Amino acid sequence: MKKILVGLLILIILGFLISGGVLLFKNYESNKSNNIESITVSDNAENTKSTESTANDEKEKIEVDEGPSNGFRTIALFGNDSRYDNYDTDYRTDCIMVVVINNETKEVTLFSIYRDTYLEMELDGKTILNKVNQAYYNGIENSLKTINKNLDLNITEYAQVNFSSLSDIIDAIGGVDIDVDADELKYINNYIKDTAGVAQKPEEKILIETPGMQHLNGVQAVAYCRIRYTEGWDYKRTERMREVLTTACDKIKKLNLKEMSDLADKLLPEVMTNIPKKDLLGFTRLKITKEFGWPYNTKGWENGDFYGPPITLESNVLRLHKEIYGDENYVVPDSVKEISNKIIKKTGYK
Numbered sequence: 001m002k003k004i005l006v007g008l009l010i011l012i013i014l015g016f017l018i019s020g021g022v023l024l025f026k027n028y029e030s031n032k033s034n035n036i037e038s039i040t041v042s043d044n045a046e047n048t049k050s051t052e053s054t055a056n057d058e059k060e061k062i063e064v065d066e067g068p069s070n071g072f073r074t075i076a077l078f079g080n081d082s083r084y085d086n087y088d089t090d091y092r093t094d095c096i097m098v099v100v101i102n103n104e105t106k107e108v109t110l111f112s113i114y115r116d117t118y119l120e121m122e123l124d125g126k127t128i129l130n131k132v133n134q135a136y137y138n139g140i141e142n143s144l145k146t147i148n149k150n151l152d153l154n155i156t157e158y159a160q161v162n163f164s165s166l167s168d169i170i171d172a173i174g175g176v177d178i179d180v181d182a183d184e185l186k187y188i189n190n191y192i193k194d195t196a197g198v199a200q201k202p203e204e205k206i207l208i209e210t211p212g213m214q215h216l217n218g219v220q221a222v223a224y225c226r227i228r229y230t231e232g233w234d235y236k237r238t239e240r241m242r243e244v245l246t247t248a249c250d251k252i253k254k255l256n257l258k259e260m261s262d263l264a265d266k267l268l269p270e271v272m273t274n275i276p277k278k279d280l281l282g283f284t285r286l287k288i289t290k291e292f293g294w295p296y297n298t299k300g301w302e303n304g305d306f307y308g309p310p311i312t313l314e315s316n317v318l319r320l321h322k323e324i325y326g327d328e329n330y331v332v333p334d335s336v337k338e339i340s341n342k343i344i345k346k347t348g349y350k
Contacts, residue, residue, distance in 0.1 A: 072325060073101040075275070076144060076158040078136070095241065096132065098147070098155070100324045109324045110245070110291040112238035113147065117295060118309035118347070120339045121146040129346055131307060151294075152317055152336050159273040164199040167218030169248070172263045173255065175217045176247045182211040183230045191223035221248075234308075235293055242291045249288065294320060301347050309347045313340035 079095030100109040115133040122145070123130065123138055135146040144155055170176060180188060189207045196203035196219050206220055216224060221244050228237045255263065295310035296319055310316040314332050317340075321330040344350045 071103055073103060073157075074153060074155050075099045075101070076147060076155045078140065078143060078158060078160045096143075096147070097238075097241075098153075107287050107289040110242065110288055111320075111324070112241065112293045114234050114238065114293060114295070114298065114308055116234060116306060116308040117298070118301065118307040118343060119146060119150040119313070120342065121149075129343065131305075150313065150317075150336065150339055151320060152333055157273075157275050159275065167195070167199045167201065167222050169263060170216070170218035170221045170244075172259075173248060173251045175215050176221050176244060176251065178214055178216050178221070178224055178243065178247065180208060180211055180214050180224065184224070184227055185211045187227050187229055188220070188223050191226045192220055195219050195223045195226065238293045246288060246291070290323070292323075296320075299349055301349065303347075307347075309343050309349050310340075311349050313343055 075098070077095070077097040077099060096113040096115065098111050098113065100111075102108075113132055115131060117132045118129055119132050119135075120127065120129055121132070121135045122128075122142060123134065132143075132146060132150075135143045140158055140160075144158065147153060148155055185208060192207060193203050196206070199219060199222075201219055203219070206217060208214060208220065214220070225241045225244050226237070227240060228234060230236055232239070252263070295308075295313075295316040297311045297316060298308045299311055301307045301309050314337050317336050318330065318332050321327050
């Protein structure tokens with residue numbers, strides 16, 4: 001089956017799912033959680049696909065740059081633009097989100113990294129400046145290193161899921177209510193047709209004819225998440241993604257045990273992650289308290305393609321750490337300052 005991968009929604013849905021039914025998942029752990037697929041990322045960035053039933057319970061380690069982590073758990077969610085039923089690295093990650101969990105309060109900060117964000121990365125043995133979504137060409141490890149290096153983070157955990165599964169999950173919870181405005185209406189039906197084809201679902205009778213509050217099924221909700229060409233462009237697209245996320249999570253918290261079990265059947269086999277199954281049961285009492293897009297300040301830059309350089313990387317990283325970790329004494333490291341100066345020199349934006 002052709003699939004478009006997305007890493008924005010499922011892990012957080014899983015957290016809320018488990019938070020409402022921990023006992024249920026303990027009973028189902030052996031025959032459901034064992035189906036979660038994992039990728040062990042090796043030093044040469046070649047991905048080996050395996051299942052948790054054949055892996056031990058120790059957390060797979062990914063060598064990444066050091067960064068702050070005390071008291072928080074930080075997880076990257078990826079979605080690439082593959083149209084195929086695999087997790088190959090010949091594609092870009094057009095959806096990048098970061099989940100920051102406060103281990104004490106169980107509060108969650110969710111932020112999107114805009115796909116065109118102009119950052120430093122390693123590609124094919126060279127250090128270059130490029131869009132952050134290009135880093136995935138050299139694998140998940142390289143994407144994590146790129147995020148950690150530029151944002152001074154210490155992310156070692158990740159998850160990927162596909163749009164087809166997301167569509168199934170939205171259908172399983174009975175759809176979501178979303179207000180589709182007139183500008184979005186111009187584009188959503190083309191995305192519906194494309195998404196229906198990828199998910200191998202019929203498109204008949206699901207095209208949207210008028211703007212306003214809509215009850216969206218799975219294909220329609222995924223199509224809504226993908227709209228990019230309205231005012232606000234990618235910034236607005238990430239807002240739509242987070243809107244669907246929070247709406248779906250609110251519905252999931254109201255499911256009964258039978259409904260949670262049915263949803264787990266659809267969800268767990270599709271999760272691609274290096275998070276041990278034993279840790280999934282620890283995502284309890286999660287509460288999304290803050291969500292935003294990053295970088296805070298950016299400006300479009302044309303150089304043979306469209307890029308979104310942070311203005312500046314240094315100031316955006318400083319604000320980020322204060323916001324997600326509450327670290328008022330945080331000092332931007334020299335390594336990030338150096339990258340920031342490279343971006344300024346290249347783009348002229350400061």
